[in-house]
Amino acid sequence: MEYYLQLIVNGLVVGSIYSLVALGFVIIYKATKVVNFAQGEMVMVGAYICFALTVQMGLPFLVSFLMTLIFSVVLGLCIERVILRPLIGEPIISVIMVTVGLSTVLKSLVQLFWGTQIRVFPPVLPSEPIWVAGVPIAPIYIAAFVLSGLLFAVFSIFFKYSRTGIAMRATAMDQQAAQSMGIGVKNIFALSWCIAAVVSSIGGIILGNINGINAQLGHLGLKVFPAVILGGLDSLLGAALGGLIIGVLENVADGFMQQVFSLPGFKEVAAYVVLVIILMIRPYGLFGTREIERV
Amino acid sequence: MNHPAMDLLKIENLEVVYNDVILVLKGLSLRAQQGRITALLGPNGAGKSTTLKAVSGLIRTEDGEITEGAIRYLDQPIHRTLPERIVRLGIFQVMEGRRVFEDLNVEENLRCGGFTRPSSEFPASLERVYAYFPRLQERRKQLAGYLSGGEQQMLAIGRALMAKPKLLLLDEPSLGLAPLLVEEIFTIVQRVNAEEGMTILLVEQNARAALSISHHGYILENGRIVMDGSSTSLLNNPDVQEFYLGLGHGGEKRSYRDVKHYRRRKRWLG
Numbered sequence: 001m002e003y004y005l006q007l008i009v010n011g012l013v014v015g016s017i018y019s020l021v022a023l024g025f026v027i028i029y030k031a032t033k034v035v036n037f038a039q040g041e042m043v044m045v046g047a048y049i050c051f052a053l054t055v056q057m058g059l060p061f062l063v064s065f066l067m068t069l070i071f072s073v074v075l076g077l078c079i080e081r082v083i084l085r086p087l088i089g090e091p092i093i094s095v096i097m098v099t100v101g102l103s104t105v106l107k108s109l110v111q112l113f114w115g116t117q118i119r120v121f122p123p124v125l126p127s128e129p130i131w132v133a134g135v136p137i138a139p140i141y142i143a144a145f146v147l148s149g150l151l152f153a154v155f156s157i158f159f160k161y162s163r164t165g166i167a168m169r170a171t172a173m174d175q176q177a178a179q180s181m182g183i184g185v186k187n188i189f190a191l192s193w194c195i196a197a198v199v200s201s202i203g204g205i206i207l208g209n210i211n212g213i214n215a216q217l218g219h220l221g222l223k224v225f226p227a228v229i230l231g232g233l234d235s236l237l238g239a240a241l242g243g244l245i246i247g248v249l250e251n252v253a254d255g256f257m258q259q260v261f262s263l264p265g266f267k268e269v270a271a272y273v274v275l276v277i278i279l280m281i282r283p284y285g286l287f288g289t290r291e292i293e294r295v
Numbered sequence: 296m297n298h299p300a301m302d303l304l305k306i307e308n309l310e311v312v313y314n315d316v317i318l319v320l321k322g323l324s325l326r327a328q329q330g331r332i333t334a335l336l337g338p339n340g341a342g343k344s345t346t347l348k349a350v351s352g353l354i355r356t357e358d359g360e361i362t363e364g365a366i367r368y369l370d371q372p373i374h375r376t377l378p379e380r381i382v383r384l385g386i387f388q389v390m391e392g393r394r395v396f397e398d399l400n401v402e403e404n405l406r407c408g409g410f411t412r413p414s415s416e417f418p419a420s421l422e423r424v425y426a427y428f429p430r431l432q433e434r435r436k437q438l439a440g441y442l443s444g445g446e447q448q449m450l451a452i453g454r455a456l457m458a459k460p461k462l463l464l465l466d467e468p469s470l471g472l473a474p475l476l477v478e479e480i481f482t483i484v485q486r487v488n489a490e491e492g493m494t495i496l497l498v499e500q501n502a503r504a505a506l507s508i509s510h511h512g513y514i515l516e517n518g519r520i521v522m523d524g525s526s527t528s529l530l531n532n533p534d535v536q537e538f539y540l541g542l543g544h545g546g547e548k549r550s551y552r553d554v555k556h557y558r559r560r561k562r563w564l565g
C-alpha cells in the first residue's frame with residue numbers, strides 16, 4: 001500500500017510539472033491556434049539557462065531563477081517576433097511545422113553549449129523528507145507541487161478577471177472581431193508566447209532540481225500531448241488535471257507492471273496508451289469546448 | 296456656435312482592391328455629418344462592408360488595399376492608420392454578422408468593447424449600456440453564444456458603446472432578425488444618436504428601416520455611389536421606392552442595373 005502511495009505522490013509531482021508545461025501549450029493554442037511542438041524544448045532551455053547561471057556562473061539560486069524568467073520572456077518575444085510574425089496569414093500547418101523545426105534548433109543549441117551528459121543542480125532545499133500522511137516526501141517535491149498550483153491559480157485569475165486575460169480569450173475566438181475593438185492582436189500573440197516560455201522554464205527548473213537535466217529533457221514535451229488531449233486543448237483546468245492524471249497514471253501503471261509482471265519500462269508508454277483511448281472516446285477532451293450549438 | 300454641417304468623415308474618390316486584383320470600390324465618395332445618421336444602402340456585394348472596413352482599417356486583415364483616394368476623419372487622413380489606432384481615435388465598427396465572442400459571457404464581451412478605455416470608466420459605461428439594453432443586464436453572466444440573434448446584435452452594439460466612439464459604423468444590424476426586433480434595435484440606434492450625439496454610418500439592405508431613422512442616405516451599386524439625398528427625399532423617390540422599398544409594380548425587387556432606361560445619376564462628391 002505504501003508502495004502505491006509513494007507512486008501516487010511521485011506521480012502528482014511529475015504530473016504538476018506536466019501541468020505547467022501543458023499550461024504553456026494550451027495558452028499558445030488558445031490564443032493562436034498553433035500547436036507548439038517546441039514546448040518541451042522551451043522547458044529544456046529554461047532548465048539549462050538556470051543551470052548555467054547557478055552552477056557555471058555561481059549566482060545564488062533565487063537570482064538565477066529570476067534571471068531565467070526574464071530570459072524566458074525575451075525568448076518568447078524573439079520566437080514570436082522573429083519566427084512566427086512573418087508567418088501571419090500563412091496556413092496554420094506551416095506555422096506548426098516551423099515549431100517542429102524550432103524544437104530541433106533549440107535542442108541542437110543546448111547540445112552545442114552544454115553537451116549531452118546529465119547535469120545536476122546543487123540542492124536548493126534540504127533533503128530531509130517531510131512526512132505527510134505517513135509517506136515521506138522530499139521538500140523539493142512539495143515545493144514543486146505548491147509552486148505549480150500557485151501558478152495555475154494566478155493564471156486562472158488572470159484569464160478570468162483581468163482585461164488583458166479576457167482580451168486574450170477574445171482574440172483566441174475571433175481575431176478580426178478582437179481587432180475591431182482595438183485589441184492589438186500581435187501583442188496578444190507575443191504575450192502568449194512569453195507566458196508559455198515562462199511557465200515552461202519554471203517546469204524545467206523544478207525538474208532539474210529533482211532529476212538533473214540532459215538534452216533529452218525536451219521529450220517531456222511529448223508527454224504533454226496526452227495531458228492536453230486528455231484535458232482538452234483549450235482548457236486551463238483541463239491542462240492542470242490532464243497533467244496530474246497522466247503523471248499519476250504512468251507512475252502507478254509502471255509500478256504495477258513492475259511489481260506484478262516484472263515488466264520494466266511501461267512508464268514510457270503508459271501516457272500514450274491513455275492518449276489513444278481518449279482519442280477514441282472523447283476527442284475534445286474532458287474539458288475542451290465542443291462547438292456551441294447556435295440558437 | 297452651431298456648426299450644422301461639419302463633416303466628421305469624408306471619403307473621397309476611394310478605390311479598394313482585394314488580393315491585388317479584385318477592384319471592389321471604384322471611386323466612392325461620401326460624407327458623414329457630425330451628429331447625424333447617414334445610411335449607406337445597396338444590394339448584396341455592392342461594397343458596403345468594404346467601405347466600412349476601409350474606414351476602420353480592417354480591410355488590411357483581409358488583404359484589401361486602398362489604391363486611390365482618401366479617408367478623412369476630423370480632417371485628418373486615416374487611410375494609412377492601423378485598426379487598433381483607429382479605434383483609439385474614436386471610430387468603432389460593429390461588423391456584419393454580430394461577431395460576439397461566443398464563449399465569453401455578456402459582461403466579458405462588453406469589457407472587450409471597452410478595451411481601449413481606462414478601467415475606471417468601466418462601471419459607468421456598463422450601466423449606460425444596460426440602460427439602453429436591459430435585456431443584456433438580465434443575461435450578463437450568460438455565454439454570448441447562447442443568446443438569441445437579437446440579443447447578440449444588442450451585445451454587438453453595446454460593445455461598441457463601451458468604446459465611446461465619436462463615429463459608429465454599423466454593418467447590417469437588421470440581418471436575419473424578425474421585423475419587431477429590427478424595430479426595437481433601430482429605435483435604440485436612433486436614441487443613441489439623439490442622446491449621445493453619436494455620429495452613425497449605417498449600412499443596410501433593409502432600406503426602409505434605415506431611411507426611417509437616418510438623416511441622409513447614399514445608394515451604392517457595384518462600387519459606386521449612384522444616388523444620394525436626404526432620407527425623406529429618398530423615401531419619396533420613385534426609383535428608390537421601386538427598387539429598394541419594394542413598392543414597385545411586378546413585385547420582385549430588381550437592380551438599377553437591369554433597367555436600361557434608368558437615368559443613372561452618378562455623383563462625384565467632394
Ligand SMILES: Nc1ncnc2c1ncn2[C@@H]1O[C@H](COP(=O)(O)OP(=O)(O)O)[C@@H](O)[C@H]1O
Nearest residue numbers: 313317319338339340341342343344345346357
Ligand atoms: N476579403 C475579400 N477578398 C476578396 N473579395 C472580397 C472580400 N470581401 C469582399 N469581397 C468582394 O467584394 C465585393 C463587395 O463585398 P462587400 O463589401 O462585402 O459587399 P456588401 O457588404 O455590399 O454586400 C463582393 O463582390 C465580394 O465578393
Ligand SMILES: [Mg+2]
Nearest residue numbers: 343344345391
Ligand atoms: Mg456586407
